[in-house]
Amino acid sequence: MTNLLNAVLVIVLVMNLSLLGTSRILAVIRTVAAQGALLGAIPLLVHKNPTIPVVLATFVAIVLKGIVIPAIMIRALRDAHIKREVEPLIGLLPSIILGAVATTFALLFADQLPLADHHDGALLVPASIATVLVGFVLLTTRYKALSQVVGYLVLENGIFIFGMLLIEAIPLVVEMGVLLDLFVGIFVICIIVNHINRAFSSMDTRRLVSLKD
Amino acid sequence: MTETIIQVALLLILPPLLLGVINKVKAWFGGRVGPRLLQPYYDLIRLMRKGMVVSTTTTWVFRAGPAVTLATVILAGLLVPIGRCDAPIAFTGDLILFAYLFGLARFFTTAAALDTGSSFEGMGAAREVTFACLTEPALFFALLVLAKSSGSLNLTEMLHSPVGEFTPATVAPLVLVAIGLFIVLLAETCRIPVDDPNTHLELTMIHEVMVLDHSGPLLGVILYAAAIKLFVLGAVLLHVVAPFATGQVWLDTPLFVLELLGLAVLIGVLESLMARLQMRHVPYLLTAAMLFCGFGFLLLVR
């Protein structure tokens, strides 16, 4: 069981790096969608005996993370008529390296946190921390508003991974609440992104610097 | 009682004589015969008879000036013992009243001078108050030394104490204080080298230029008050430098009068020998006086 889980998590990590390495935003969104779908499926792996609600939750998660949210973002992208993230704060290769460093740090740091014995050996904690950090890298190095949304999604994915540790602990309602909030959040953000696009006729956040001291 | 009467009489009668003496001495040094010793008395009487000319600019303050000066100077004189006998008025802390009475006089003299609206008199007033800022501390240092050495805050006792107790501890301070006090005396009574009482039409005068517009009785009052001031300060000084006493009143008082006349002679000699200092050098002299008294105090308390 754990091996399969770890395999999935490694794929997730690879996806992180590819997110950092891609400049075409459409591709980035698709990758995130794939990552989300993959993660959404994890509960089926970790759960001892999947009940109907759990399956339901999994289904909802996959639908939201893998289909609906990416769809919204792709619409926004189409309205914006932009193809790729040009001149990010740091180049693609450096950001890949940064992501790699973050992953290593995550692996080392995770050792500091004692795991319950039945989770031993699982890559869940390092993978989640690494994904969170990659999300931060995207948030801090990309200038296009949409890329930042992607970063936020990756961040949420990382947290989602950690949630797997306490799949029993968190009641389904909260699970759903979290997903709902995530969804609405992305939705509102995308609306704002559209407004930005209309008001500034661009998605470059470097134009949003009129408010400062 | 008789002592008091004698003292008051001396205080009121003697002062012009000192002026006479000084002028006589200066005349001798100048190889002239000079005015009579009693000339100041005649001047005063003449001035008192004269009529008054008052500037249209002035107010009552102008006329208050001389009156206040005379009143305060006489009252200050009543605080100072003449000869060996106690002063008519004596109480703890009268030394401060003594100093501040002169302050009151200064306030009204200078105010009266400014009342004329004349630039010269303003000049004189400015100098008067400025130099007072240096003589006052000097005077107080001197009084401190006397108070410390006598252990009393009563002018009479303070001034009588130096008699016979020239202990090595006190003599050095007293000498310094004597020098300081002498300079203060010269400054306060407007003698050379600080001021020249003989010239009016100089831009560099202090006291005399303040009274340019006073005439007749007012001028007389001012001259009289100035003489009394000289007399009083001289008395204080003499108590420090020449505290000789035989013990009998009938002998001591004349002796003291002689000492006063001697002081007048000394001043006269000094005025004939020295030239007046440049105005901007006067502060140095007065600061020196302050330092003398200050060092005297330090020597005493060390």
Place this chain on the structure above:
Amino acid sequence: MPLELILIAIVSAAASGLPGLCLARSSAWGQRVAVAVMVGAAIAGLAGAWLCLNFGETPMLRFPWPAASDSLVSLDALSAFFLIPIFLMGGLGSIYGLGYWPQRRHPRNGRKLRLFWGLLVAGMALLVISRHAMAFLLGWEVMALSAFFLVSTEDHRDECRRSGLTYLIATHIGTLTLFAMFSLWRWATGSFTLQPVAGQAMSLGVMNGLFFLALIGFGLKAGMMPLHFWLPGAHANAPSHVSAMLSGVMLKMGIYGLVRLLSLLPDPPSAWGGLILALGAVSGLLGVVFAIGQHDLKRLLAYHSVENIGIILMGLGLAMLGRSAGRPEWVVLGLAGCLLHVWNHGLFKSLLFLCAGSVVHAAHTRQIDHLGGLAKTMPWTAVMFLIGAVAICGLPPLNGFVSELFVYLGLLRSGTTDGAGGSAAVIAVPVLAMIGALALACFVKVYGAVFLGNARTHAAAQAHDSPPTMCGPMLVLALGCATIGLAPVLVSPILDSAIANWWSDTRAVPPSLRTVAPLGAIGAMAVSVVASIVALMVGLAFRNRRPRRVGTWDCGYAHPTHRMQYTASSFAQLIVAMFNWVLRPRVHRPRVEGLFPQPTQMHSHVDDAVLDRLLIPAGNSVERWFGWFRRFQQGLTQHYVLYILITVILMLSTLIPFDEFIARLFAR
């Protein structure tokens, strides 16, 4: 009974301005009502204080106040002593306002002014009677804030706004310091109640902490020399009766706080007394020196407040030296000088500010060199100002001399009675003498330039004397000065009770003031001075009734014009030059060149040593330095997220035990 009277007075004073707010801007009734209520409050308050001074102190009155566990007010001789100037000036000032700040000529700010006037009086009275830190702070801040609103009454003038801000910042520094002090007090004594602390109950460290916090907090309000920077501007720019109140009464609240706190603490180390004495000497000397450099009548008077606070502090310092040395007579003389000078300064400084108000009211300028000859156009004000001037110079026969005499006597005693601690303090005597001489110079300059000689401007020539509503209060204050000066015996029992209240020591009971100071003799001499002067003047007047009146002779210049008069600036020039090292006057003197130079003019200005040369430049550079940090808020979301990331990582890294982490790293 007395305490109830005081409380009634406080409440009615605080409410005095409210009716006016409801009335229309144009109606003069609001002002009349306010003045009536204020006068009533003043009478009640004075009556209460008087009763307390005559029949001893009243028991503590507790009233529940949830904000502070339980609040106490009480009235003892010390409180009553400080209450008298508060209510006296409160009443007189509001009457003066009738003529000086009538509602119909100041429709915009008149109501505001009267509201905060009442609050100011109420706040001061409250803090004086309170025995609980919360109540004290309440009164303190009500006073401070209403004073701010009064200072910025004419907030349309830039200068007024600037000095208002300076005052506000200064007073807030003081308030925060007091917060710290009372917190320390609570920490040390366990309660906010201001009760005397027993001998060994407090460690020296805590006592030092309390003392220095109090010295800063109260010193700021009192205008002690390095902390005086807010004072000249505030007092110069407020309406004159407000200036009179601030300078004559409010500064003393700082003194009250200091005196009160020291009365609660056990016997102080002698260093405190020495420090206060030294600070007093510095304030006195520099205060008067800066006063001489001023061209603005009210700024000059304000600097003189610094000087007088210095004299008051000298008395206090002497009293504390006496306490630590166990010399009752020093305590009595020092504290008597301190307290009586509080009253005296309240009287003559208020009188002078009211006179200055009349002058500004009549001639519409505060520039000394634009005035002159007012003694002829406003004789009444001239006489009043003369009385105030003689009094503030500490000259006999008026009240200033009496209080300064006490300080002199105390210092001299400390010097002459040979013993430890004495001879050092006595150095202050010549300093005090110099202060006196300088003050005299300064007021001769002011009186001569403003009231004597010829008018220097048309406005000054057109001046007219003030209405009775303004002259009446002046007369009352002047009479007060004269009474204390001519009959100091009257105040000695009051001072005795206040002193006993301050220093109730079991070892040595303080002797009565009468026994240590020649009150009778002073009174007699003062009377005789007056009598002889009057006699001489009458005599001279009779000697020749009809003098010939001609123009000033002036060494041959027949009729000198007003422009040839000696100006105040030139009068002060010698002394300013003498103190050049501290005054540093800025002189603008254009060079005169060519054979026929153009008409030109020079003027000089004396900056304040602390505010203009230290604080404002420092403040500007600090603001520039702060501006540097704005680059961290430049609007890029990426940066903002980065800050969050950095914070998280830094905090998490506190969890990592790096040493064993690295060890494990290489163990692998």
Place this chain on the structure above:
Amino acid sequence: MAYVLILMPLVMAAVASAVGSNRLRSWLLPLTATSHLATTLFVLTRPDLMTTTKWLVLDPPGRLVLLLVGTLFLLCSFYAVGYLQHRQERSNRVFCACLLGFLGVVSLVTWSHHLGLMWVAIEATTLVTAPLIYFNHTQRSIEATWKYLLVGSVGIALALLGTFFLAYASLHEGLESTLTFEDLLRTAPQLSKPWLHAAFILLLVGYGTKMGLAPMHTWKPDAYGEAPGVVGAIFAGGVTSCAFLALLRVYHICHAAGESAYTSRLLLFIGIFSMAVAGLFMVGQRDFKRMLAYSSVEHMGILILGLGIGAPALHGTMLHVVTNGVTKGVLFLSAGNIHRAYASKSIDQVRGAMRRLPLSGSLFLAGFLAITGSPPFGPFISEFAILNGAFEAGRFVTAGLFLFLLLVVFIGMGATVLQVVQGRPSSEARDTPYREGFFVSAPVVAFMTLVLLLGVYIPAPLDAMIHDVVRYLEVQR
């Protein structure tokens, strides 16, 4: 009862978005607010109603915040009516709906006794308030909204991670993993320390972002600066109080776990740092609404500082939650009036507000004096209590820094505020038809009376509530 308090506003929000007319819709706000506050008061008198389920409990801190937010919202809703009358040009559908929704989710925050549920509620407040900032539909308001949403969401995400960590901290020790507050408090001593510490850090940063603690405060000046005054008041008094409530619960768990020594270090640091940053940016601030935002940062710092000082200062801190909220109401609403009347919020144009708007100008000035802790206003009592707490805890350096930073803030704020209210309206100041109507001035006066009341007399029930909170927090499990 909880359901009434939570759902009633949400239902009203739905109604509001259904109603057609602008002015009718605006009147729904005071209607809902009044009934909500009435219900709240009713609940507060009936302890038996305070526990609905294991997840919905109204514990003492919750009561305090619920009461505060209810009062704040009531007064603000009346102001909003007056404000919206001036903004007839645009539909207030979203505005009213979001305001009402906000009331609902805030009630949920105060009631929720499950950390996950609380997280959901707080995230919901973020989403509900975002459109309020966007009300003006200008480029600047879009920018502000964007920053608020992105920074806020990132912070909240971290809070979620922290919540998971906390859950894992209990799971790790073999306890049955839970997020309900009661169980966590009960099992607190056994929680695994490393996870607990990490969780605390993440929650501090996460909810700190919502509170606007430096250096996570960056969204605050933009949002407060661009949002209408009434929204600013609701943010500074309501949203921040909710975030603080969340942080308080976390602190409570760590305290129960006996970790207060560790937490107080972080809290003190963040508190002082926030005050310092606020001071840095307030000195020489030329935009008086941004200045208010920084003042809010400062006071969040004060709250956290009080928490860090711990037991001796808790009473003052809790009182400060109330006094700060109410005083912020005065400041933001009066500032809103001034802003509308001058159509500018830069002190280069805005002068002499006391002449153009006598009431708002004076109240703005009074609010400034109050918020900087001058007697006799409410914040003085609370800040002084916190100071005394610092002394009592023997933290003299902290106390000194606290006072010093208060002074810096006072100087910065004072310079700006006096510029605004004093003097004559400058020549380039545009004149606008806006004048002080009843609805836009009465609430401000009401707020000011509350502030003054809290300064001289704290009502017994409120005092009792605060003491309950302190006792509740002090309980060692």
